[in-house]
Amino acid sequence: MTSVEEERPRALLAGASRWWVRALPWAVAFVLCVALLPTTIVVLTRDYGLNDGVACALAVAQAVPLLLAVVRPLQAWYVVFAADVAGALALLTVDFEERLLWPFPPMELVGYIALCLALGLRERRRTLVLVWLATAGANVGLVFAAPHGAGARGLLFTILGGVALLLSGALRERYEVQRRLAEQETISEAERGRRTLLEERARIARELHDVVAHHMSVITVQADTAEYRLAALPPHVREEFTSIASTARESLGEMRRLLGVLRNEETRGELAPQPGLPQIGQLVEATSRAGGPVDFTPCEAEVPEAVGLSAYRIVQEALANVVRHAPGARTHVSLSVAEPADGGGGARLTVLVVNDPPPEPPAGPLEVGGTGHGLVGMRERVRLVGGTLDVGPLPGGGFRVAAQLPLSEEDFT
Known part of the structure; x- marks a missing residue:
């Protein structure tokens, strides 16, 4: 269940903190779809003289996928790009005025630019370059077949699409850099606090080592010198003091081995008695x-x-x-x-x-x-x-x- 949820694509700007920012892509896609769908049908039929059925099919294929672009912009681009190219080829079958824009009418340019903005906000740089190359290749190829001759207006599809891809891609990469910097700052602050805590614990451990080592040394000296300071000690008492001294020395050595890693060249001066x-x-x-x-x-x-x-x-x-x-x-x-x-x-x-x-x-x-x-x-x-x-x-x-x-x-x- 978790893997399926992780693979489900997120909508554009879904990570924004404000609700209206998260809803903005859906609102824009809905407005464009509602506005471009009838406009495309009217323009293709009345201005260009295209058949009603073909115009309706092209309008649906060019406008409705904009809703899909909020979640899957690349898949939406496949449909819209193919529909735009098909529309340009369909317009070659009718006789329209020279003043009209070809191969891509204005409403197709608006929808395609919006789609390119969505692509730039979601896809990586390599994908955006391939999309632009496909756009430029199709546009240039169609311009050579222009019924009224090639002109600079015919390249608007490539120019405007490239600008949209560039701007939205730059915005996405800038957001990614800022997000990673914020994450790194958070991690660095946590690591700094953890390092400070560990350094303080190491310092405390070194100081406690000095205190304990002092007392263990005193125990060892007292146990070793007991037979000389106390007269006529029974043999079993003398052996007990010897055992105490031996155990104290072993414990002291073991403690020094365990805590020795805390003493480096910079802390050798801490062997002096600790303050109180x-x-x-x-x-x-x-x-x-x-x-x-x-x-x-x-x-x-x-x-x-x-x-x-x-x-x-x-x-x-x-x-x-x-x-x-x-x-x-x-x-x-x-x-x-x-x-x-x-x-x-x-x-x-x-x-x-x-x-x-x-x-x-x-x-x-x-x-x-x-x-x-x-x-x-x-x-x-x-x-x-x-x-x-x-x-x-x-x-x-x-x-x-x-x-x-x-x-x-x-x-x-």
């Missing part, structure tokens, strides 16, 4: 020196290293955004530990960064090369430790970043 709550004061001082007054309320509580690192990165990104987008604005940074108001869960570290509107609206962002995905990193860090993040503009201007990070490992997700 104590280093947030340095961020505040640096921002103040950059020209933005910052009020800082520190927190002296002991928090897990992963939580402290996440809090540091959140404040770092929030202050960087203030410097980029609201230079000179007063900023309030506060850290606090409290139990949840509803009494559920354990203690949480609240990170709050609020900036006022800038004293003077900046002409533009100070940094134009950013990715615009800084909030992605914040959300990812908060998600990894099982916290919540609330960001957004304030009613009176300014911006607010509020994160709650659980301090109990049982609350981590």
